[in-house]
Amino acid sequence: MIPSRQWTSELMAARNMPPHIVRHSRQVRLVSLFVARSLLDAGFAIDMQLVDRAALLHDICKADTIRRGGDHALMGRRLMEEFGYRRIGLVIGQHVRLDSMDVNEAMVVNYSDKRVMHDRVVSLERRFIDLMERYGTSEQSMERILRHFEQASEVERVLARASGIEPARLELLNLVAGNHTFDRGQGFL
Numbered sequence: 001m002i003p004s005r006q007w008t009s010e011l012m013a014a015r016n017m018p019p020h021i022v023r024h025s026r027q028v029r030l031v032s033l034f035v036a037r038s039l040l041d042a043g044f045a046i047d048m049q050l051v052d053r054a055a056l057l058h059d060i061c062k063a064d065t066i067r068r069g070g071d072h073a074l075m076g077r078r079l080m081e082e083f084g085y086r087r088i089g090l091v092i093g094q095h096v097r098l099d100s101m102d103v104n105e106a107m108v109v110n111y112s113d114k115r116v117m118h119d120r121v122v123s124l125e126r127r128f129i130d131l132m133e134r135y136g137t138s139e140q141s142m143e144r145i146l147r148h149f150e151q152a153s154e155v156e157r158v159l160a161r162a163s164g165i166e167p168a169r170l171e172l173l174n175l176v177a178g179n180h181t182f183d184r185g186q187g188f189l
């Protein structure tokens, strides 16, 4: 069961999602849909609606954890489970770390989130340099970020091979408004 776009927007408004997180989520949605469409064209069974809604909602609990701490991916998963949207919950729950290296909706949203810094599409390197500058405060945290970067690079290789996408080309999506209807990705780029 997948919620409508209407329900999704209403939930984002009802939970007072801060405007910068809304802009980030819309851009992650755009990248996610483009990657998902390319996978679909390459013969992978990808649910575009699941990708669309999960991308929009992946940070639905982010603001709560900025204020109070906690794991916003896990909280987002639980929130979706409470609404009965288990599949969206599974994708949101994996947007920081993947449970497997399977090419699926969770991998698409996880990767796309790592390619969007604030509301711009950037390279993995750029995104992780930013993370390193902000959170690389000890040798331990630097190593953790570096390991995370290696994992994200592996995901990028897997997705690029599966979809035929050239990762650098995703930055062209910066030319498109984040709330573009996308038109199911036909004839995009």
Ligand SMILES: [Fe+2]
Pocket (backbone or CB within 6 Å): 058, 059, 062, 072, 095
């Ligand atoms: Fe997040």
